[in-house]
Amino acid sequence: MLGLDIAPGILADVPGPVAVADATRLPLTTGSVDAALALHMPYHVPHIPQAVRELARIVAGDGLLIASTNSDRDKAELDDLWQRAAADVLGIDRGPARLSLSARFSLEKAPAFLDEEFSRVEVVELPGTITVHDPEPVVAHMASYRAWADQHDVPFDATVDRTRTLVADHIARHGSYEITCLGGLVVCRR
Secondary structure: OOEEEOOHHHHOOOOOOEEEOEOOEOOOOOOOEEEEEEEOOHHHOOOHHHHHHHHHHHEEEEEEEEEEEEOOOOOHHHHHHHHHHHHHHHOOOOOOOOOOHHHHHOOOOHHHHHOOOOOEEEEEEEEEEEEEOOOHHHHHHHHHHHHHHHHOOOOHHHHHHHHHHHHHHHHHHHOOEEEEEEEEEEEEEO
16 A cells, blocks of 8 residues: 655655655556545545546556545535525625635536546435534634635635624524535446
């Protein structure tokens, strides 16, 4: 087993053999691995088709690629919450939508990329629900939106405070706040 990442810091505490590598130029010979995992990674790569070609190149003829990603519908409640809170703060009908990194290689879009290199591509959905009884985990998640909010002139602190109020009100009325998760695996064979 070999762990690869483009960021040396990510590999710093990973046990076992690791190497810094670019997914579009993998340092492995053609057909040299029985299985490759691309876990929540392809959507970060600037040129997804080249990364898919590289993954296909290194996987042996009877090998396997497993990629994981999120659905376009993953955690839609959080996106709606952000838009509502931003709208309230900005005094408009609907706030700007947050950009989703995984949308570039979502569960819905991934098969089209992978079909180019693999003859069998199967999507395995992994649904789930997050239930919270306190707004703070949701507020902590919203803290990851700061860079995006700054780029779109959304008053970050006020919007986060508004999300806290909206979630607290929802919990007071319904007893909890639920977030629908949908991720999955794309299992590929040659």
